[in-house]
Amino acid sequence: MTIYRHFYVKSHAKTSPDINLKDLPGSAGRLDVLARSVNAAFWLSYGIRKNVVFHTILHGEPNAPVYIRLEGEKLRKVSPDERSIAIFIGKALKKFDEKHEAESTPGIFVARKSFEELLEENKDKKFYLLDENGEDIENVRINNPFFILGDNVDLLPEEKEIALKYGAKAVSIGKKSYLTSHCIAILNWWMDRNEG
Numbered sequence: 001m002t003i004y005r006h007f008y009v010k011s012h013a014k015t016s017p018d019i020n021l022k023d024l025p026g027s028a029g030r031l032d033v034l035a036r037s038v039n040a041a042f043w044l045s046y047g048i049r050k051n052v053v054f055h056t057i058l059h060g061e062p063n064a065p066v067y068i069r070l071e072g073e074k075l076r077k078v079s080p081d082e083r084s085i086a087i088f089i090g091k092a093l094k095k096f097d098e099k100h101e102a103e104s105t106p107g108i109f110v111a112r113k114s115f116e117e118l119l120e121e122n123k124d125k126k127f128y129l130l131d132e133n134g135e136d137i138e139n140v141r142i143n144n145p146f147f148i149l150g151d152n153v154d155l156l157p158e159e160k161e162i163a164l165k166y167g168a169k170a171v172s173i174g175k176k177s178y179l180t181s182h183c184i185a186i187l188n189w190w191m192d193r194n195e196g
Contacts, residue, residue, distance in 0.1 A: 004052070005051055005053070006052075006053045006054075006122065006125060006145065006146040006147065007052065007053075007054050007146075007184055008054075008056065008147065008149065009054075009055075009056050009151055009184075010056070010115070010159065011029075011034045011058045011059065011060075011151050012058075012060050012151055013033075013034050014060035014061055014062075015058045015059075015063040015064050015065075015093060015096075016063065017090045017093035018090075019031065019089070024086055029058075029061075031089065032082055033152050033179075033180055034085075034151060035083075035085040035086050036180075036181035037056075037149075037181045038054055039080045039085065040181040040188070042054065042070070042072055048075060050072045051072060052188075053072065054070040055068075056069075057113065057118065063096070065113070066096055067110065067113035067118065069108070070107060071107045071108075071109075072107070077105070077106070078105075078108075091104045091105055092108050092109075096110050096112075097110075115162060116162050119163065122146055124144075126142075126143050126144050127148060127166055127168035127169070128145055128147050128169055129148045129164075129169065130172070131171070133170065133172065134171040134172040136172055137171045137173050137190060140169065145191070147187055151180055152180070173187070
């Protein structure tokens, strides 16, 4: 049986599909951070991780919140560079439907969803909240994981409260504040190393 790794990154990227690909860090609302996080979640030197599901909720203007999910088993034609990932996020935003989840391209889904709704839908998984002050990951048995991270801005206190309400455990990969994408790469490395 495949054990899936779920990553959630709260994003402040804009929710309009007219993305300026030459200015992902600025006018797109740090879409660069999200694109790098997607890259870290899925890509290996020789291919793509099929056992990863990546979730994000975009909180930028003008139409927040917009939920996007990428499923490694179904992803097609997405390249690991930031520009390609941003293009596919733009395609998802074009397909956004207020009432129904839509599959914009193979393996990429878009819908209206809140953070609490997302956790409720995934409550069969074990939530891990990345926090420098959490328990050292070396001392935690990771099982059926759903990791929760912020982008370049931390989660709001009320979002952390929601995560804790759903039983999230605060875990740490070190006392330094690493880039979100680096945290995801480290978590993938950690789980690869400890598989079996």
